[in-house]
Amino acid sequence: MTRSVYVTGIGRGDGRQVVELGVMELLTRQVGKVGVFRPLAHDGPDPLLDLLRSRYRLSQPQGTMTGLGYDEAAALQAESGTDELISRLVDRYHEIARGFDAVLVLGTDYADTNLPAELSLNARLANELGAAVLPVVAGLDQSADSVVAEVRNAHHAFTSLGCEVLATIANRVRDGHAAEAARWLGRHLPEPVFVLPEEPALAAPTVQQVVDELGARVLLGDPAGLSRDCRDFVFGGAMLPTFLPALTEGCMVITPGDRADLIIGSLAAHSAGAPPIAGVLLTLDQYPGEETMALAERLAPGTPVLAVPTGSFPTAAGLFSLEGKLNAASPRKVEVALGLFETHVDTRQLTERLSVVRTHRVTPMMFEHELIERSREARRHVVLPEGTEERVLRAAEVLLRRNICDLTLLGEEQAVRKRAAELGVNLRLLGPEEAEWGGGSLAACARIVDPATSPLRERFAELYAKLRAHRGVTHELAYDVVADVSYFGTLMVREGLVDGMVSGAAHSTAATIRPAFEIIKTKPDASIVSSVFFMCLADKVLVYGDCAVNPDPDAEQLADIAIQSAATAAQFGVEPRVAMLSYSTGTSGSGADVDKVRQATELVRTRRPDLLVEGPIQYDAAVEPSVAATKLPGSDVAGQATVLVFPDLNTGNNTYKAVQRSAGAIAVGPVLQGLRKPVNDLSRGALVQDIVNTVAITAIQAQGRNPSA
Known part of the structure; x- marks a missing residue:
């Protein structure tokens, strides 16, 4: 049966996208096919759904990710009642859930939804879907007593309505006393309570958001610069010696376009790293001269310089209402959000409570x-x-x-x-x-x-x-x-x-x-240093060795590579079944190249009788059960090999690149093995x-x- 997790709130401003992203991360660690369902959605683009589709490479069609629009749902509820609305949404959910091992359900957002008793609606919907509930409460600017009360209210509200509560999360908590109070409460509730502090980097809008909100013109800057966070706004009016100490890390400098001294001074400070700024926003439809702009570009390449026709006051009014958003265009914010979630949530405990059976x-x-x-x-x-x-x-x-x-x-x-x-x-x-x-x-x-x-x-x-x-x-x-x-x-x-x-x-x-x-x-038990690639295919991980270091290993060295590769595979959770590759399988071929692989295979069996190893064996017989049944019936390795050892660097390097490009595999490596301490090389x-x-x-x-x- 598909396991579902219903992430919901009790009001607005809880920043639950961080939690939704974190739960999605946990689910995708456990099972291969995770679906997403938002029962009720606003019209227009959905940045979070776009982010989840992009980051987690979801094959789920976007049209199946939502149930009904809020306006349609409100009209249906008014005309036919809540039962009909719930029934329609449950039917929609089951249409898609059967194709997934787990489904993340995103509750309503309490923002202009026109739905009465919204919390009760979320609770009932979670029950009808058979989903466990993960309530998120807003802790922003709340006292310790308020945070405790909000957590208690959320817990009571959902449990009293028959919901299975996984845990409660207090998000965006600024006050240290409030955080400790919520943790104390968690020790007195049947379910855990996790506390996520307010993270300025998440609340900060990006430079691109500033551009979009104000309709600003981009005079200078590259995509990386436009993705920077604006963690503060500093308005320039004073002379440069007075202005420079006011700069803060990650600030957006806002100044009239005719103040070349402040523009160049800000960018020079950024270039020196004291402090690095997000960019410069020019007001009053004023533009610096060509020489100033050329100097600005040389001082801080990629740093955005924007321009708007309005003055400082209307510009400020537009900026101070901006908040950061998680979307596919802000990958750095996504990493911040996941880091925050994983630091402050006991992910192992939450995963156990999710009760998702891990796929093989x-x-x-x-x-x-x-x-x-x-x-x-x-x-x-x-x-x-x-x-x-x-x-x-x-x-x-x-x-x-x-x-x-x-x-x-x-x-x-x-x-x-x-x-x-x-x-x-x-x-x-x-x-x-x-x-x-x-x-x-x-x-x-x-x-x-x-x-x-x-x-x-x-x-x-x-x-x-x-x-x-x-x-x-x-x-x-x-x-x-x-x-x-x-x-x-x-x-x-x-x-x-x-x-x-x-x-x-x-x-x-x-x-x-x-x-x-x-x-x-090298380690005492290793004669050479070799390497492996972890080849991540659609449904399994194979280990290829050696594809990066040894051009033409002899039989002794090849045996060493096989033993090292098996140990590396086991260290990273891949059960080693070793295939010693050649252009022939079993006793069907002869010659120096095949004999080298045959000798290496015997050496592996002598040194490590506990290892499952087969060789010489062709690639297709090593990984394809139907071929193995013909060429090496009864083998414990053929058709199910996980560690593939190539006879030389030419074969190994070309094969890993061919599989990477042709099969769309992710190649992780090269990972060096045989050294006393870990040193690894990058492409x-x-x-x-x-x-x-x-x-x-x-x-x-x-x-x-x-x-x-």
Whole structure:
């Protein structure tokens, strides 16, 4: 039977989209097919439904996501009664629910709905749908007594109407006493109570929202700049020395267009990262000259400069009513919302209460969710040597927002801060003077370390010279080498100052793994370093090795790759059934290439008799049961292999790319294996999500290691 969760409120202003998004995230971790149903909808676009369709790659037709419009529902209720309205909505729900493992139901929003007794309507509808209820109450500007009263009222209202209440969430709570009071109440109710604080980054409108609301003209700025949050509005009227100290991080500067001094001064402050601003809004239909605009563009590339014909007062009136919105065009806000939900809600407890039976299928999204969830269980610290690279900074923002790990970014501090400011990326950055911060805080943090000026440089030079003395490396040469970000980051891993390293977005594979070979070295039970890709297909995850490191491994090395790949698969929840691939299956072929695979297979069986392994075997016989039944009947691996070991790099690299492009698979990796401590390489074409996944994998690898190893 389909399990449904009904997220609803008791009034307006509860910001429940954060909760709806968080619950959707939980459901998609557990089951492969999740549907969405909004029983009653307003006319026009629905930003939240668009967001859910986009983010969770829903195949559900948009027309099936809603029941009736509010006006149609009000007319039906007035004419035929509530029973007829409920019956119509229940029929509509069941039309779509049978195709899904779970359904997220979005309750009414209490905004101009023209429906009497709206709370009772939500409660009855939830009961008729067989859905558990998750009430959300607004805590904005509420005292402790008010928050407690609202939580009690919500709990009583829904339970008295026969609803199964999963938990109650107080959202947008600003007062610390109110938050503690709500938690206290949760210990005295049958269901848990979770408290989400007010998050300024969610309430802040984006620059694009300002453009849309005011009909502003965009004079300068790129899409990334338009996605920045406006966390404050600062009106410019004073002279520049008085005005600059009034600037705040993420503010929108509003000034008449003829104040070139304030325009250039604001952008110069942004470029220096002190503080980074959201943009500049020019009023009174005034425009700076060409020279001023050219200088503005050079000072802060991508930073929006907007213009409106109105004066300061009507402009301010339009701005102060704006609030941030979750939609498909604001992916950064989505990460903020999920980070907030996952930090303050016991997701494990809520998942258990959802009682959704986890599917045996593993979709790409479920695999990615699992990575993030596991990395948060015991948060680790990862160094990213490419601290000024755009994709790395954007990934770092996601990693911190989702509390996946603590980070160290390598690079000159001002350069890193300036680049983050230019991109509008908000990071919890600590300077070098704060380098010895405690990593056990609730929120993940990042720090900047400059290898050229760090006090660690001398210590690392001594260590590297000692490690490479047999190669004639002197202290003077080592002092120069360790200033390289790849070497510096690798030495941080070796010395236990961080738990792992991810690099390669802007560096070659050799630049990433050569320092690891020299400094970290292989594990005692590994003869070589190899790699795997996690290939996320539509309904399963396969492990491919080695597709990135070893050009032509011999039989001994191939056996080592197979054993390492099986261990990596098991570490990430993939039951290893190893296929040693070749162009022939079983005893049907001969020759040096086949003999190498046959010998490697026997070595694996000797070293690891507990592993299920088959080889030589062709790819189709390894993964397709019908082919396996013909070519290798009775095999425990054929037709159901999960770990596929390729005979050489040429075959492996081309196969993973062919499957990735032709089958639409998500390739996560390469993940290096065989090192004493985790260092992972990125493709230079890696997307932001690829970097996030690789860092999460690195953090999980570090969780399974002895820090002193």
